[in-house]
Amino acid sequence: MNTDVIIVGKGIAGLVLSFLLKKKGIQHLVLDRKSKKKHFALAETLPPSSMPLLHALDLIKIFEKNTIRKTYGYHSMWGNTRVLNNDFFSQLSYKNGLKINKKTLVDDLEELCNMDMVSYEKMLNMIISKEEVIVEVENDHQKVIIKGKMIIDATGRNRAILNKLKIPIRLYDNLISFSCHLPRIEHSKLTYDIFVESFEDGWGIVSGLDEKTNVLSIFTNKDNLIQLKLRDYSNWQSVLSKTTLLKDFLVEQPEVKIVGLDANSSIANYLSGENWLAVGDAALSFDPLSSHGIANAIYTVREASDAIESYILTGDRKGFVTYSKTLFSIFDSYYMVKNGLYRAESRWMESSFWKKFFQSEGRETHNLPRQNGTGIILD
Ligand SMILES: Cc1cc2nc3c(=O)[nH]c(=O)nc-3n(C[C@H](O)[C@H](O)[C@H](O)COP(=O)(O)OP(=O)(O)OC[C@H]3O[C@@H](n4cnc5c(N)ncnc54)[C@H](O)[C@@H]3O)c2cc1C
Structure with missing residues (x-):
């Protein structure tokens, strides 16, 4: 050929x-x-700042068609235990991001x-x-x-x-992620369905995939001992025990598949x-x-x-x-x-x-x- x-x-x-x-x-x-x-x-999300690129390349229609839903903001708990609301409405041009169905x-x-x-x-x-x-x-x-x-x-x-x-x-680092799908929980303290929280051994993000499912991903280093524990869902409760809200998203389930992926910064x-x-x-x-x-x-x-x-x-x-x-x-x-x-x-x-x-x-x-x-x- x-x-x-x-x-x-x-x-x-x-x-x-x-x-x-x-x-x-x-x-x-x-x-x-x-x-x-x-x-x-993985419930990947494109932030509002990506929208001009999709428009410029004539890709917006196909991305929007394969969007699970539009996102209008997210919450984070980073640096302290206050829930921060990051609202996309305050952004100048594009007021939403896209959670895509890859x-x-x-x-x-x-x-x-x-x-x-x-x-x-x-x-x-x-x-x-x-x-x-x-x-x-x-x-x-x-x-x-x-x-x-x-x-x-x-x-x-x-x-x-x-x-x-x-x-x-x-x-530049050896960041690694462990992700799983869990039954969806709507948290009473959160409006948006994306929430990021840091903890002593790394950070985690929970993101609504669909009506019934949340995706929970935990990030740590390859040389951190908790990465061995994160391979088995039965340890997640103890790993996340000191988090403020992330632990609330853990649901008792007999079998949960964990997917580990590299997440380092590299070039x-x-x-x-x-x-x-x-x-x-x-x-x-x-x-x-x-x-x-x-x-x-x-x-x-x-x-x-x-x-x-x-x-x-x-x-x-x-x-x-x-x-x-x-x-x-x-x-x-x-x-x-x-x-x-x-x-x-x-x-x-x-x-x-x-x-x-x-x-x-x-x-x-x-x-x-x-x-x-x-x-x-x-x-
Ligand atoms: C846990 C996690 C969460 C993330 N969340 C987000 C997010 O919210 N928003 C965001 O923008 N990004 C996110 N990302 C990053 C995003 O997924 C990637 O940056 C993006 O998918 C890169 O696209 P790509 O096409 O370069 O690579 P990939 O999506 O990895 O595609 C590579 C393709 O090559 C194929 N391939 C691999 N090896 C071979 C081979 N030997 N021969 C032929 N084909 C091969 C694979 O099967 C695949 O089809 C996240 C990543 C992780 C790990």
Whole structure:
């Protein structure tokens, strides 16, 4: 099979990129790895600040169609035991965010793009030369060879292509999340169905998924002992015993499935090379406290689509450098804001989870790489 752009990964980043390339008339296909894992809904929310991007890219209709409901605010208990009401009505332009149904959104985006799709079980080989990219995959015991001018890593935190290219990843922490679905409880002290609370070993968020279900996610560090306890729901009561409101959302249930996921802040050392780019979480991933993972994934593919268009049509790779530069500077700003948020919680400055934010390395701007894979030094 021959194409111009091979997109690996069928998440929001990969599919929105396909949508934008289709609009530009750039030939591409999406490589999707078959997975036995069942989809687990995280009740992801897009904040009001993401709405202008969705409008600008003509994506608002499809996102709104796959919205569980609009969100008008959230509550937090961070830094003290007062419930803070964060009301979106006070925001200037967009007064609501969206809690999306990721599964149906991905299905609808796939239908909208109507692109060539190759599902596979195993990637056998990938050869990247200056002129072309050759990928060999296996599907139903058959070998499929795909040739393209460039390849895109849109495989989220798996970073499948970056790993094959041996691109180092800069991990800035080892945050990990444990999530479960619980019967829905409406809390008498809360109006909105999103609530965030910090505690000595991390923080948690409860979010209404549908009429009957809440999603509860707890975040801590991989080296914190409670991460072992969080693997078994029967320990959640004791882990959350000192929280003020979060513990009220725990419901006695015989069997609760727990899903553990990485949630660290990280960025690839190189975001582009001669004929490859990383987009979405594969390029840079945000702490879910930011609530900007999806908006960021969409923003990266918007920037990437311009760089790809220019390379495919003219062979000019300058767009790759601009792309890398833009993303490194976004990560820099994000990292400072994120650490500031964590430092707003100073009740447990000595605990292993919180103390790093008050030590010098938590405060410093990190030393980001200033080079991309093309060997061009930035700045
Ligand atoms: C607990 C938690 C809560 C979150 N809450 C929010 C929130 O409220 N709001 C928000 O905006 N963001 C949130 N996020 C972040 C958000 O989910 C991600 O930023 C976003 O989904 C990234 O999209 P992506 O397309 O880059 O990656 P992904 O969604 O990870 O998609 C990657 C795709 O690549 C596929 N893939 C993986 N490996 C391979 C391979 N080897 N070959 C081929 N395909 C492969 C995967 O199956 C998947 O389809 C949260 C994250 C976590 C962990």
